[in-house]
Amino acid sequence: MSLLCTEGLSKHFAGLSAVAEVDFDLPEGQVRALIGPNGAGKTTLVGMICGRLRADAGRVVFDGRDVTGMAAHRRIRRGMAYTFQITSVFGRLPVHENVALAARRRLAGPQVDAAVREALDRVGLTEDPDRPAGDLSYGHQRLLELAMGLVQAPRLLILDEPTQGLSDSEIARFTGLVRALAGQVTVLLIEHNMHVVMQVADAVTVMNQGAILAEGTPAEIHDNPAVQAAYLGTN
């Protein structure tokens, strides 16, 4: 049973075709990596999936329901969570409050505090939760984004380059975390670090120039000559 699928999804920016007629299918419970060179259209594709961007053509079906025309906040309420590629936390609000805002949509009272603490623990952000989020290092703001995603207990977690700017030990922790989610949460992970992809992904989708170039298991993708030419070769 697929949790998410798109049909003919397209987006143009001033004549540039950023995403062109993409048919994409994501089974429930899978961890899917979405890879491809810079400018391939990955962020644009997930933007249309979660409603940040309006599609020029095509459909998005989430959990058996056509959500193409649905406002972003209503898609989120139906169980999507999205973490921004360009970190977008509430810089002047405390770290704790950033996560609490995400938690309060589904929880109330003392449950909020407990959920916030658990989410911060899971991503390894154990420093002073009262300091402004803007004071965190770039990598730690990425972790905060991740905590804000997790605390929503989403059915589909969309992560846009979450390991950018993380240290090796933080990446290792992230990898473990996504592995622990496997099976419970469906994850769509845009990721440049092939090591991470090989470790966590059940399947990989490769995009190039707005279209899907290949799909398969990590090993298949790794050995695919077309992918190597388009992507791995350029790395």
Place this chain on the structure above:
Amino acid sequence: MSRRARILALHGGLLAVLFAAQFVLPAYHHGNLARIMVLASYALGYNLLFGYTGLLSLGHALFFAAGMYGMALSMQHLEAAPAPALLAGLAAGIAVSALLGLLALRTAGVAFMIVTLMFAQAGHLTILYFGEWTRGDEGFVIAATRRVLWGIDLADPVSRYFAAWGLFAVCLLSTLWLVRRPFGKVLIAIRENEERVRMLGYDPFLHKLGALVVSGTMSAAAGAVYGLLFGYAGATFASVQYSIFPLLWVLLGGAGTVLGPFVGTLFMFYLIDLASGVTTAYMLIAGVVLVALTLFAPQGLMGEVRRRLWGWLP
């Protein structure tokens, strides 16, 4: 002391001091403070939208006047008693702010400022146009004999002071309550980063509309009470000047702080009062002080207190 206890002690303390000031202040300052508390209630309403939600309106005089005229016109032409007249003022505030919200919240930033300014101008012109009922700029007086609410003579300075205090207490405590509720915290988050709020699954439009209606209704309550306590309604209160005042008071006192609106209103009132006692060019002195404050305390007086001393200020 816990954070909660400190907040209650500070805000409750201010209300207690204002209540007690009634018994010690000389008549002149006593009268001033009653007026300041009503105007500060207006500023509290403004602050909810501007300071907490981050929406800069240039048209709040529309709400102040809606409350004032909703109250005054129903007393003048419908022979309403003060209590139902106040309710009419509140209802006018709710209706006008909901309508304005549905239209103006389709815009943001500078466009929102211009749209609110234009609606308020339209409101001002409407009051002038229907001069037969509103008496236009000249306005009309509400006779002292009719300003008796539940047997309390509101024209009497003492009861007027208590009525002003009561309004201020309600507005202050409801602001304090609201900004600490989940709803208020979403408003603050919208101020900080609206796109992120949307992507957490909250509807920004509904939250902003809610903020605007509460803000407009509080402003209308202040307008209605002002007209009732001081016995006068006039078109000046609908002019652009009265849209700018709450912005200034809030900026001076500290936008996005619960105490800021009162502090700013008090400060500005006495600044002009003192300066006009020294020189006829009192607006010049006031202007210099305002410029100095924006330079040295850009977050307003209470904003600076929060930044330097009390990080826990709501």
